[in-house]
Amino acid sequence: MNALRSTIFSTAVALAAGVSFTPALAETPANMLIIAAQIDDITTLDPAQTFEFSGADVNRNIYSKLVGFDPADLSGGYIPALAESWEVSEDGRTITFTMREGVTFESGNPVTAQDAEWSLRRAVTLNKTPSFILTQFGFSADNVEETIVAEGNTISITTDRRYATSFVLNCLTATIGSIIDMKTAMEHDADGDLANEWLRTNTAGSGAYTLGSWKPNESVTLIANNDFFRGAPAMQRVIVRNIQESATQRLLLENGDIDVARNLNPEDVAGAASVDGIEIDSELRGRLMYISMNQKNEALSNPKVIEALKYLIDYEGMQNSFLNGQYTIHQAFLPQTYLGEIDDVPYSLDVEKAKALLAEAGYADGFEVGIVVREAQERIEIAQSIQNTFGQAGITVNITVGTGKQILGVYRAREHDIYVGAWGPDYPDPNTNAGTFAFNPDNSDEAGATGLLAWRNAWHIPEMSEATLAAVVENDRDTRAAMYEAIQREHQAISPFAVMFQKIEQYGHPENVQGLSLGGAITAATYWTVTK
Amino acid sequence: MALAETNGKGRRKSPLFGIAKKTGTTLATVAATMLGLLFVTFFIGRVMPVDPVLSIVGERATKEQYDAVYVALGLDKPLFVQFFYYLTDVVQGDFGKSLRTGFPVWDDITRVFPATMELATLGTLIGVFIGVPLGVLAAVKRGTWIDQIARVVALIGYSMPIFWLAIIGLLVFYGNLGWVSGPGRLDIYYEDIIPSVTGMILIDSLIEGDMMIFRNAISHIILPASLLGYYSLAYISRMTRSFMLEQLSAEYIVTARVKGMSEWAVVWKHAFGNIKVPLITVIALSYAGLLEGSVLTEIIFSWPGIGKYITISLLSADMNAVMGGTVVVGLVFVLLNIFAELLYKFFDPRAK
Numbered sequence: 033m034n035a036l037r038s039t040i041f042s043t044a045v046a047l048a049a050g051v052s053f054t055p056a057l058a059e060t061p062a063n064m065l066i067i068a069a070q071i072d073d074i075t076t077l078d079p080a081q082t083f084e085f086s087g088a089d090v091n092r093n094i095y096s097k098l099v100g101f102d103p104a105d106l107s108g109g110y111i112p113a114l115a116e117s118w119e120v121s122e123d124g125r126t127i128t129f130t131m132r133e134g135v136t137f138e139s140g141n142p143v144t145a146q147d148a149e150w151s152l153r154r155a156v157t158l159n160k161t162p163s164f165i166l167t168q169f170g171f172s173a174d175n176v177e178e179t180i181v182a183e184g185n186t187i188s189i190t191t192d193r194r195y196a197t198s199f200v201l202n203c204l205t206a207t208i209g210s211i212i213d214m215k216t217a218m219e220h221d222a223d224g225d226l227a228n229e230w231l232r233t234n235t236a237g238s239g240a241y242t243l244g245s246w247k248p249n250e251s252v253t254l255i256a257n258n259d260f261f262r263g264a265p266a267m268q269r270v271i272v273r274n275i276q277e278s279a280t281q282r283l284l285l286e287n288g289d290i291d292v293a294r295n296l297n298p299e300d301v302a303g304a305a306s307v308d309g310i311e312i313d314s315e316l317r318g319r320l321m322y323i324s325m326n327q328k329n330e331a332l333s334n335p336k337v338i339e340a341l342k343y344l345i346d347y348e349g350m351q352n353s354f355l356n357g358q359y360t361i362h363q364a365f366l367p368q369t370y371l372g373e374i375d376d377v378p379y380s381l382d383v384e385k386a387k388a389l390l391a392e393a394g395y396a397d398g399f400e401v402g403i404v405v406r407e408a409q410e411r412i413e414i415a416q417s418i419q420n421t422f423g424q425a426g427i428t429v430n431i432t433v434g435t436g437k438q439i440l441g442v443y444r445a446r447e448h449d450i451y452v453g454a455w456g457p458d459y460p461d462p463n464t465n466a467g468t469f470a471f472n473p474d475n476s477d478e479a480g481a482t483g484l485l486a487w488r489n490a491w492h493i494p495e496m497s498e499a500t501l502a503a504v505v506e507n508d509r510d511t512r513a514a515m516y517e518a519i520q521r522e523h524q525a526i527s528p529f530a531v532m533f534q535k536i537e538q539y540g541h542p543e544n545v546q547g548l549s550l551g552g553a554i555t556a557a558t559y560w561t562v563t564k
Numbered sequence: 565m566a567l568a569e570t571n572g573k574g575r576r577k578s579p580l581f582g583i584a585k586k587t588g589t590t591l592a593t594v595a596a597t598m599l600g601l602l603f604v605t606f607f608i609g610r611v612m613p614v615d616p617v618l619s620i621v622g623e624r625a626t627k628e629q630y631d632a633v634y635v636a637l638g639l640d641k642p643l644f645v646q647f648f649y650y651l652t653d654v655v656q657g658d659f660g661k662s663l664r665t666g667f668p669v670w671d672d673i674t675r676v677f678p679a680t681m682e683l684a685t686l687g688t689l690i691g692v693f694i695g696v697p698l699g700v701l702a703a704v705k706r707g708t709w710i711d712q713i714a715r716v717v718a719l720i721g722y723s724m725p726i727f728w729l730a731i732i733g734l735l736v737f738y739g740n741l742g743w744v745s746g747p748g749r750l751d752i753y754y755e756d757i758i759p760s761v762t763g764m765i766l767i768d769s770l771i772e773g774d775m776m777i778f779r780n781a782i783s784h785i786i787l788p789a790s791l792l793g794y795y796s797l798a799y800i801s802r803m804t805r806s807f808m809l810e811q812l813s814a815e816y817i818v819t820a821r822v823k824g825m826s827e828w829a830v831v832w833k834h835a836f837g838n839i840k841v842p843l844i845t846v847i848a849l850s851y852a853g854l855l856e857g858s859v860l861t862e863i864i865f866s867w868p869g870i871g872k873y874i875t876i877s878l879l880s881a882d883m884n885a886v887m888g889g890t891v892v893v894g895l896v897f898v899l900l901n902i903f904a905e906l907l908y909k910f911f912d913p914r915a916k
Binding site for chain 2: 066076161164232244245247253275276277280284286289483
């Protein structure tokens with residue numbers, strides 16, 4: 033028996049020795065950045081098609097645009113990138129960009145005005161989901177030959193009418209404005225698809241990185257482009273690994289196996305923050321949470337009721353409980369860091385004031401109303417909080433929870449009473465939100481403007497729509513910003529929208545990892561600025 | 565399960581004819597099962613209240629863009645026509661494209677299935693090599709402390725939520741003790757070094773003769789495999805125990821003992837010999853269960869396996885991927901059953 037015991041013991045020791053291996057590395061290699069994130073939303077890497085957050089993160093590091101943002105000064109607005117300078121014609125419709133000299137694609141081909149012409153024409157012609165960012169300026173497959181034209185080392189784009197230059201340039205900083213290596217891409221053109229299939233899994237850019245590999249749901253590997261025109265990145269290799277669980281990300285971070293954990297929940301943020309050598313940073317992102325009231329509902333179309341309901345939301349209570357660390361109070365339709373943003377917070381929970389307003393409106397005894405919400409945890413909790421606070425003023429709320437498709441269907445058909453919604457900007461210009469929250473030129477059912485939030489809520493605003501249009505063509509940046517500020521203040525006061533919160537993204541990293549920018553509310557992540 | 569049929573009475577036919585007939589019957593059964601499976605998954609997929617078009621184009625697409633994709637997916641055709649097209653494609657090995665990854669579903673599956681297979685196989689081996697002796701021992705020493713321990717071990721395995729065990733396991737063995745490596749199949753620095761032959765890193769690294777990677781892969785797989793192994797061990801040991809108890813109380817065992825056979829021979833040759841067939845069924849079922857992919861384990865260990873693949877696809881309304889994955893899992897079940905049948909013949913003298 034003793035012999036047996038000693039055999040078992042020695043086997044166990046041998047196994048343990050074999051299994052324990054090298055102890056976990058205390059930190060990742062000095063020139064390698066390893067990020068844990070949820071990246072299962074990437075379906076394509078083609079800049080003319082990708083419209084998801086993770087896809088934009090990859091794209092921003094691989095492709096350059098004509099104009100870009102300085103990651104260190106995002107609210108400073110666009111700066112020259114592949115275009116060195118630009119001029120605007122007298123009628124304000126044509127912008128002519130002069131290309132930067134000496135920039136090359138990853139293939140070694142020089143970046144030329146022809147590449148820019150091809151890339152922008154291609155984005156319009158392919159007509160994928162994000163194409164509206166360009167086609168809203170009047171570009172179409174039929175007219176790109178005349179409206180987007182390269183000549184020598186310049187490229188001119190001509191819009192259908194005068195727009196604010198800042199509007200056009202902001203849109204060109206979006207993913208869809210990426211400049212692609214035409215020669216390389218067209219070698220892989222299949223049946224005239226303009227290399228759409230090839231560019232889904234391959235890249236041909238001139239950014240800070242090139243694509244090492246993309247394994248769906250597993251990882252994206254980027255390799256440094258040391259010829260990058262803003263200088264070689266410090267991180268020679270960036271690996272973004274798909275790690276779904278917050279607890280797992282935290283363990284990896286605390287064990288030194290990753291440099292950045294992007295999806296820590298509030299408990300894990302608190303836990304990781306207490307570990308020596310780990311820092312938690314946060315950035316404001318573009319996503320807003322709001323509720324909106326259908327103006328087809330008699331009670332909800334009463335201005336006093338609208339105002340009362342805005343005082344019946346426990347903004348602070350929600351921010352400090354289940355939204356803690358993930359959302360901050362924000363009550364205007366432009367996210368902070370956008371041109372023209374305001375940070376006025378006129379509303380807070382005030383049941384007495386709301387009761388008085390309801391009495392003035394003739395609803396002293398309250399009324400009954402429905403809230404529709406899709407089955408996402410935080411939105412359901414918001415609806416429940418509202419149900420509770422509305423109840424304090426005698427308003428009975430019935431919550432209907434459904435799948436995204438069902439609820440969106442109700443919303444788009446204008447059949448809801450109150451909708452709990454989230455909205456993320458599509459491109460880094462204030463018009464992306466103003467054009468939907470504060471624009472509804474034709475409120476009739478026949479107009480079917482399901483893309484406009486104002487229309488979905490049957491909010492008739494001919495004057496505000498005019499003001500929104502005017503802001504789109506105002507050329508002076510400061511004046512334009514002031515116009516958006518004014519629209520938002522009015523919107524805050526009278527609109528059937530109660531914007532409540534703006535998204536915060538918290539991420540954990542070791543102290544020595546510095547310089548990561550997630551892109552704030554307006555753009556995507558940059559890895560070339562990271563050092564350690 | 566009832567694939568084997570008695571040869572009945574009648575004239576003796578040539579053995580070749582028998583084999584051909586059996587093969588034919590087996591194939592027909594497989595085909596019928598698979599057709600049923602395809603039919604059910606297809607129609608469940610179509611009646612689910614999800615909009616595959618919306619999940620491709622996003623909610624801000626124009627009507628025009630929406631319709632283009634709607635037609636491209638063939639959704640404008642009647643259901644039975646769609647099913648017929650689907651069937652024709654599947655027979656040619658084409659499950660369509662995954663809406664979410666953009667790759668052909670078949671490519672995705674050949675990437676994720678080996679990861680699950682590696683994990684499930686190791687888990688089952690652990691379950692069998694510990695569970696079977698434990699079950700036999702518990703039956704032989706019925707009512708003693710050994711039996712009680714075996715019972716407690718199995719009970720814990722049955723009743724502990726596997727995600728909890730997984731997280732605690734990670735916390736203790738990876739987080740605190742540092743004995744094993746963290747989530748994922750390999751350390752990030754080792755990824756993409758060896759060529760993928762089977763897709764199973766343990767085997768690929770041996771083929772390549774790269775012991776560094778082999779050891780690293782072991783250090784990653786050992787914890788999740790042990791957890792799955794524990795799970796199947798609980799089941800296998802309980803079943804082994806009850807099969808053994810039944811045999812040990814049979815008269816032929818008493819006879820064997822009276823004849824003065826050694827206890828070893830009584831237990832292992834006589835009693836155990838007779839439980840091999842039902843035990844194979846149990847093991848095959850448990851293996852098949854693990855091959856479906858243990859979703860929670862795969863998610864917690866960031867293991868890119870088929871369970872996680874099907875689940876995430878389902879959540880994002882990617883029905884091509886869900887159906888493809890389901891069909892492959894179904895096929896694995898059927899094949900394992902056939903394999904178990906073959907093993908019966910090998911172990912059961914009556915079936916020879």
